[in-house]
Amino acid sequence: MNTESVESLPESMTLWQDAWRRLRRRRLAMVCLAVVGLYTLAAMYGECVYWWYRLHDETPPYKRVNLAEQYQPPSFLRSPFGGRETGRMSSLERFLHGLKALGHHPLGTDGLGRDVLQRVIQGTRIAYQVGIVTSLIAIPIGVVLGCLAGYFGGRVDDFIVWLYSTFACIPGLLFILAIAMVVGKGLLGVYLGIGLTMWVGLCRLIRGEVIKHKERPYVTAARALGLGHFRIIFRHILPNVFHVVIVTFTLRFPYAIGTEVIMSFLGIGVQGEPSWGIMISNARLRLWHGVWWEMAAATAAIFGIVLAFNLLGDALRDALDPRLRTGR
Amino acid sequence: MALSEELLRVEDLRVYFSTERGLVRAVDGVGFVLPKGATYALVGESGCGKSVTALALARLVDEPPGYYAGGRVLLRGRNVLEMEEGELRRLRGNEISYVFQEPAVSLNPVFRIGYQLAEAIRLHRRGVNVREEVLALLKMVGLPDAESKMKEYPHRLSGGMQQRVMIAMALACRPAVLVADEPTTALDVTIQAQILELLARLQRELGMAVLLITHNLGLVADLAERLLVMYAGRIVEAGPTLDLLRGPRHPYTRGLLAAVPRLRSVGGEVRGIRGSVPNPLRLPEGCKFHPRCPFASDICRRVEPEDEWDGERVVRCHRWREI
Amino acid sequence: MWGYVVRRTLQMIPTVLGVILITFVLFNVVGGSPAAMTLGRHVSPRMLEEFDELRGFNKPLIFGWWTGTRAWDAAAFRRGGMHWPGAAAADGGGQRMAPGEYELRTAFELLPETVYRWDISFMEGGGAEVEFFCRGDVVPAGRTSEWRRVDGEWRRVLWRGGRSAGRAKVTVRVGAEPAGVLAGLRVRKASVMIRDIRLARRMEHPWDSQFIFYLRQLFPLELVHGAGGGWRLAWKGVDFGVSYATNQRVSRMLRDGIIPSLTLTVPIFFIGLMSGISLALVCAYFRDTWIDRFFVVFSVALMSINYLVWIVAGQYLLGYRLGWFPVWGYESWRYLLLPVLVGVISGLGVDIRFYRTIMLDEMYKDYVRTALAKGVGGAGILFRHVLKNAMIPVVTNTVIAIPFLYTGSLLLESFFGIPGLGYIGVNAVNSSDVDVLRAVVFIGAVLYVVANLLTDICYALVDPRVKIR
């Protein structure tokens, strides 16, 4: 088919510009990007709240118990524009009153009277932390080991392949749980558990790519110029395989979030902070009695971010690496 | 030649592709007539649209992204482009069949050769002894030890043999038209000659019409009766092979011929064509060749030339008489 | 072919060794007190030590001459846990001790005929002198020149003031009558700060370690002196130890758990495979139409729903609200319907996407065009040509998933009360049941390695292009 040759026609554009252009043309991808942006903002806001209260040495509102307000449904279900006390108000006053009521626990409260929305935002903060920190653990390990294995081959390759195949053959979730058990409960356990299992796939991909690129003329040329091995690997080959890292990152991010949720739910994840998994776990029992909003909020939050990242990851993969295209 | 019966007529064929970057007019107004038993060659640089033209003859272009924007392909008077799916299926492999350029990937890797041949026979012919027919076909294309080769998987054969199998498969139902899309590109030079020879022999024996698609002018000189030169989705020049090779009229054909290295001109320079194939998304105004044409004048930049007939020869150029 | 299998089997060995190493390292640093779990609420240090001894928990990890003893809790002192009569409370990470005599009272009497070592570290002496003394049936070990025997007790000066920090080690051998053995410190001239006192016991053999113990459980080959006088190797059967949470042999727990796991995962596996492939074929057949696009979005959406949500929603809506399925239990096949359904649906998104990618990759291959040109119809291309080629990645992907059948679906089992290996695994995590967890992980890993081998063999069987040397 000639479309291939059509698309590879020269245009003075870097890979990244080209990818961005492809991406921008996808409406769905842009929507996802916007959603991810929203979540990022929420996470940053959550981080600010957290640190503000931390620095002021005060208890943040999402941890403050108010038993008088427990199990309040979301504000939009509480008929904010009606109610008894609005009887003698003018319509404008009533409207303003309604707005204020809408802003009061918009997603309801949980069993200790804490605002669900605030807790969902804090959950976003935790989810982002988990996604980012696990990537910060997994990506350097995966990239460095993958590059070394692919480039040097021989003994180095044997060792690294042995290492990752050993890691790969241990059942995933159990391995993560076990690591978390060793490190101890809490975020550190989550980070290490997920991070130390996530590098394997990346390492394998990078190794494959590097092996391919090692044979390319530009590497031979660089070698002919007498460049050092590490310079060749990290200055010449790595930029050419870095799109693999980007795509892996976007596809692994939701995985990390989902795993964190499961770990927290099982009680070996985040401790003392409102994570989505903990919210689901708290809300589960009340669900039988119709208190659905805490469960729904956490579930929807997870669904949104994971869906956005999944779709974005697909689009990115299509844009960055047409050979890996999965079709539309 | 002119007396021959008309078999395939292509009129103003237009095949466009809608890609992410825009519309690609891969084939834009191609027309020719292929008589029964004749061998025509379609030549041009890669990307000029010749493969798409070939595929369009049996409506094999992937839709989407491609679509047929206009024109007709008449095989024995019936328009292929308007056929029902079932009718098309009966046509393909039966009346018009193909030999593709890379036999290594064009054969299904997980089926035995015998099966793939038999499939072609079973689809269109009833009441024949399939096994014997397969053996006969393999013998016909000169495959030694046909009996055992039948049971082999494609990857166990050499490139030349694979291409012979492809040809055998194409000939399984004695088609009226054989389209050979660069059948020799992926092969060694020595094998190339064998395959072309084989094609020539089979064409003589079976009396079918052959449309040979190639970018290599030298190869087709002996084989084809008529040359069709394509550039940017259009046939820019056509005519009997010898006439055309001796006296090319379109500047593009001239350029192509000049670019063929000749033994005689050792030490002489090989001249190519300036510039490169234009971006199909942004074809120039007027004559599509004018940016690379040494003879381009003002009119070439503005107005697209029409076909000009001169006996059996056609050319699309404003200034062919002048140069 | 056989040569290939043998060679690949040999290549498995390093991986299995790696797994052994990882599982050992991982699970031997796990915190927690199995002894307290087993022995109940009324424990004493002595009982703990006896328990450790029984289970080999007090051995060194891989190699070592010295091992800790519960007779003296190493951690207690640094946090100020020790109170000698007359000594001030601990502060600044140490215990200040005024001149006087202090007994190092152990929680229980030491073992007879055993070598013990006190390891004491000091800080800012300020001119103090510290002497170690030891009474009873005990002999100093190590350099004897430093020891003096006075008044029926052994004495040794450990610390003379002037230094800002330091530590001293005292080694003694307890005799046959440990009952009267008493050690202590005498502080003279000025007060001294003691940071830490540890007591260690000497092993008879440095390789008498937990790692070797573990290896010998996994590779229970033993040299046995045969009846005929010669030596021979005997295989004693793999032993995964005893679960302290259930008091059961781990191997037996695994045996009991495997059937329920399989009854859950095998249906999930096959139904998932079938539905995944058929939906992927639908996608491939209708590629680039709205049906295909719908399935793409559908599968990504399915993928994005957390496993937990499926379980909770399944139990709540289908089990409780609609009453279609039993919510919990493992009594008859009806109890498996809901977990199987949840398992299939939660895996469907990934499956559809994966198989669709494979199918579409194949759809754009050149041989498809050849088949089209031959006149093969859409269905023929899809089911004959494409499917057979797509089976190569499908089969390999499938075989590699088989070991995960064994561990079952961790969450499914624990939430639907299916007493399989996943359930056992989660329970083991929650109760730090190291032996069980280690065995589950280990067997899972070994199965994975074997499945890898099978995958390669299958690959060779399915794909005629792969040559086996």
Next chain:
Amino acid sequence: MKAPATQWWRLVAPAGLLLCGLTCTGCGGTRRLDTGAASGEMVMYGATARIRGFDPVKAGDVASAMAISKIYEGLLQYSYLVRPYRVEPLLADGMPEVSADGLVYTFHIRPGIYFQDDPCFTNTAGRGRELTAADFVYSIKRVADAKNASTGYWAFRNRIVGLDEFRKASQGQESTDYDLPVEGLRALDRYTLQIKLVEPYPQLLWVLTMQYAFAVPREAVEYYGESFLNHPVGTGPYVLKAWRRNYRVEFERNPKWSETGRKETYPREGAAGDAAAGLLEDAGRPVPFIDRIVQFVVSDDSTRWLMFLTGEFSTSGISRDNWDAVITESRKLDRKLEEMGIVLAKTPTLSIYYLGFNMDDPVVGGNRKLRQAMTCAFNTEEWIHFYNDRIKRPTGPIPPGVAGYEERPALFPYDLERARRLLAEAGYPGGRDPRTGRRLELTLDLGQAQSPEMRQSTELFADFMTRIGIVIKPSYNNWPTFLGKLERRQVQMYRLGWVADYPDAENFLQLFYGPNSSPGPNHSNYSNPEFDRLYERARVMPDCPERTRLYARMARMIEEDCPWIFTSIPLDYVLRHSWLRNYKPHDFPYGMVKYLRIDAAARRAWKMRFGG
């Protein structure tokens, strides 16, 4: 023709097995839950926690103890109906003769008690033999055997003459010699057992009702070896029919009872009000009533609740989250449930839940004012509200219903002002640590992090403390890790409960006895020479007013010193279906299932009306 047939089987057999696996193993040879009644058999279904085995020496957890007590029996048992609790003879023929100095106990054992039939009795070709005094000697020795790592050795340690020596001898590699005589533990003749004590041990009678003193036949232990804990062989009302670990356990009426003509009867004597409650209707009738007991290991609250509602389980607790659906504002049972014939029983339990301070910790251990301040800041009312009134606030270490408990106001009741004042006196004005200028931060360690109720109530407690300016940092652990930390004294604060082993204040007060410090049960490492002296005195005293006064005085000392914040005494709310008869809540319900009866007709009728 034969070859193809075998070939065919080879193909079909695995597939068939798989199919069987799918269907048969699923049902495990059992019928649907509710069909047992149809055969005229009286079957009871219920939930249980995971059972760890049927070896009485390892009956450390409630679930195992409950299961073991269905099969094994001891010399004595608690009376079912009488309150306050009292022991009565079971396998013993009357109460023991006690020497004047309280050191020698002589028991006569009922003749004609037989163990169940079991292949382990090789001498009698599998027929169960008669129980003798030697069986008790053997069984208690088993508890002392170091190799058994029994959870119950504490009950006899330093108590029975010569038993500690036996334990010492049982250490080491070679197998334990059970023929080694123990002076304080002798079978005088076939039916007479003599126990000699080192010092007076008035709690011995309570101890002898516990699983650790149950009679185990030596044949079974030796026959089954390591798997003895899967093969219980006892004298009790039930035998183990089937056991799928982690999932399901089934008991069946012990056929040996009818075979040997053994008769146990329903008690004729009850506490006040029992007759009115219909608890004496079956007085004098032979027990057990129920033929078959099936229990499931359901770890999930909501699942258990659902199975109760559908009538599969005959009793259920009420979790916090089910509360509103079950109990009305006025602490009555919900009307709808009442109409379904569900009955609510509510009693305080003999247990105390608390937040302990590690007295070794430099911050909280040395600062009594700080601990008192935190006790004052503990908002009892909100705590009880959070638990939906399912708890009572304890005032001291002795729960009500036990001698030594005093009905009086707490020394440090909820009082924020006082808490702030005390906190300032403790050196943390406004909660600020003057050294850092920030709020005082304390770490609270917990086990069982997976329970949402645990987590949420901890967050509530943390909130109480922030009101006086102290930050609580919870640290969740799994249970063993938590115990490990306690054992190594690595915690600052911790959350735990104590369920009584027997109804005697001594059992609670020993939690503060210095020598019992971690790893012993005194996890607060509380050490007070005065308290220790009183404890040592009270421990050997028989039940008398003076001892009760001593207990009360000790409890006051503890309350004053605040090594714990006493948080709750759970009220046991149990729901049962009306067709379950003779149910009375009991703090030590081990072996009491034999008194329960199911009204089969009533259950059938109920099922017709309400069962899905």
